[in-house]
Amino acid sequence: xxxxxxxxxxxxxxxxxxxxxxxxxxxxxxxxxxxxxxxxxxxxxxxxxxxxxxxxxxxxxxxxxxxxxxxxxxxxxxxxxxxxxxxxxxxxxxxxxxxxxxxxxxxxxxxxxxxxxxxxxxxxxxxxxxxxxxxxxxxxxxxxxxxxxxxxxxxxxxxxxxxxxxxxxxxxxxxxxxxxxxxxxxxxxxxxx
Amino acid sequence: xxxxxxxxxxxxxxxxxxxxxxxxxxxxxxxxxxxxxxxxxxxxxxxxxxxxxxxxxxxxxxxxxxxxxxxxxxxxxxxxxxxxxxxxxxxxxxxxxxxxxxxxxxxxxxxxxxxxxxxxxxxxxxxxxxxxxxxxxxxxxxxxxxxxxxxxxxxxxxxxxxxxxxxxxxxxxxxxxx
Numbered sequence: 236x237x238x239x240x241x242x243x244x245x246x247x248x249x250x251x252x253x254x255x256x257x258x259x260x261x262x263x264x265x266x267x268x269x270x271x272x273x274x275x276x277x278x279x280x281x282x283x284x285x286x287x288x289x290x291x292x293x294x295x296x297x298x299x300x301x302x303x304x305x306x307x308x309x310x311x312x313x314x315x316x317x318x319x320x321x322x323x324x325x326x327x328x329x330x331x332x333x334x335x336x337x338x339x340x341x342x343x344x345x346x347x348x349x350x351x352x353x354x355x356x357x358x359x360x361x362x363x364x365x366x367x368x369x370x371x372x373x374x375x376x377x378x379x380x381x382x383x384x385x386x387x388x389x390x391x392x393x394x395x396x397x398x399x400x401x402x403x404x405x406x407x408x409x410x411x412x413x414x415x416x417x418x419x420x421x422x423x424x425x426x427x428x
Numbered sequence: 429x430x431x432x433x434x435x436x437x438x439x440x441x442x443x444x445x446x447x448x449x450x451x452x453x454x455x456x457x458x459x460x461x462x463x464x465x466x467x468x469x470x471x472x473x474x475x476x477x478x479x480x481x482x483x484x485x486x487x488x489x490x491x492x493x494x495x496x497x498x499x500x501x502x503x504x505x506x507x508x509x510x511x512x513x514x515x516x517x518x519x520x521x522x523x524x525x526x527x528x529x530x531x532x533x534x535x536x537x538x539x540x541x542x543x544x545x546x547x548x549x550x551x552x553x554x555x556x557x558x559x560x561x562x563x564x565x566x567x568x569x570x571x572x573x574x575x576x577x578x579x580x581x582x583x584x585x586x587x588x589x590x591x592x593x594x595x596x597x598x599x600x601x602x603x604x605x606x
Contacts, residue, residue, distance in 0.1 A: 237450045261456040268452035268459075277446075286453045290462050297463075362445045381439040382446045412438050 239270040239310040239317070240383065249309060253300045260297055267310060268293060271317050274383075278321035278375045280367070288324060292317045318379065322393050325371055365415030369408050376401055377408035526586045529593045536596055547599045554592040561585050 244263055251259035271292055276285040295316050303312055366374055372394075379385040379393075380401070390401040452459075565581050 237448060238446050264452070264456050264459060269450045272452050273446070273450035282453075289453060290459070290466070293459060294463055294466065358441060359445055359448055362441050366442075366445070378442070381435075381442050409435055409438060412442075416438065416441065 237270050237273050238382070239267065239274055239314040240308070242267055242270055242308070242310040244309045246305060249300065249303065249305070252297070253303075263296075263309075264293065267296075267313060270310065271313060274314065274317055275321055277366070277378050278318065278371070279324055280371050280374065284324065288317070288320050292320050295320075314383070318383075318393065322375065325375060326394070361416060365412050368415055369411055373404050373408035373411070376404040377412065380405050522586055523582065526589050529589050533589075533593055533596060536600065547595060550595050551592065551599070554588055554595065558585060558588050558592065561588065 244266060248259050248262055252263050268289075272285065272289045275288045275292065276282060279285050279288060292313070296313055299316075303309065366378075369377065376390055376394075379390050380387070385393075387398045387401040387405075391398045394400065561581060561584060565578065565585070568578060568581065
């Protein structure tokens with residue numbers, strides 16, 4: 236299971252980690268770290284940047300664990316921290332400059348982008364490739380909306396933009412994904428039974 | 429035949445991709461190592477203004493010391509003489525400053541109440557480097573080295589002495605305010 240929102244961490248473990256017990260913190264890290272990194276890589280693409288954001292997110296988790304009230308699962312709480320960190324990066328002047336610098340080439344297909352997961356089923360690699368062809372902002376929007384279940388209003392707030400920005404980014408992302416995934420569908424449709 | 433893919437189909441495939449197994453980029457030990465390094469960096473950043481302020485105070489004291497003590501070069505001072513590195517002055521002035529710093533270092537108490545291993549190691553390393561440089565300079569003089577070569581070595585020695593004074597001064601402050 237790789238989605239943060241579905242990972243359950245026991246209250247007892249959280250309490251021990253909050254008390255500074257290293258073994259409990261290590262257990263939480265092992266339980267929740269992979270999902271945090273997967274989400275971070277989905278949102279920012281580049282592995283090196285994702286590692287930095289992952290480190291930052293996990294450090295924030297242990298620093299702020301005392302503030303966690305348990306009203307929502309720990310994964311949801313942490314997801315918010317990770318998403319905020321990633322979107323701050325995507326909105327940063329540094330990232331925009333990097334995109335401009337790399338605009339001459341197909342930066343989205345850089346080897347550091349693929350694959351985010353281990354792609355254990357046949358269709359997975361096609362999905363990974365199609366996602367990698369999206370712009371980082373479009374990828375973040377489609378992922379937050381379709382997979383993480385964010386609403387357009389929430390996405391707009393996170394990006395500091397309007398709802399129509401979120402909707403147009405989603406429409407554009409879906410159109411590109413449709414293109415990227417279509418050949419696979421065509422092959423399936425033409426396969427004799 | 430072209431089959432159009434609807435949004436629900438894409439969403440389903442994206443969610444399936446999300447459920448693929450993934451791994452953290454590194455283990456708990458590496459995470460802790462990076463966390464400690466990051467925290468150390470933050471502490472240094474946080475204390476940087478205090479270090480700059482101490483350096484400014486030291487520079488002011490160095491400037492004022494000759495007036496306060498009648499110009500006695502080797503009298504122990506509160507702060508080391510100007511350790512900001514070789515300024516754009518003549519070599520003679522630079523050598524005089526280096527001697528003043530060495531006088532200040534010699535007057536320092538040898539035993540601090542509080543000894544920090546890192547600082548002590550840095551002091552030892554710098555002292556070794558200065559000693560090695562002294563040996564080299566002696567050998568170069570005997571071999572009749574070019575004056576420019578000796579000047580370069582002298583400047584290098586001045587920098588090492590300045591560094592040593594900075595470390596010793598920081599250690600002295602730390603010892604006075606544990």
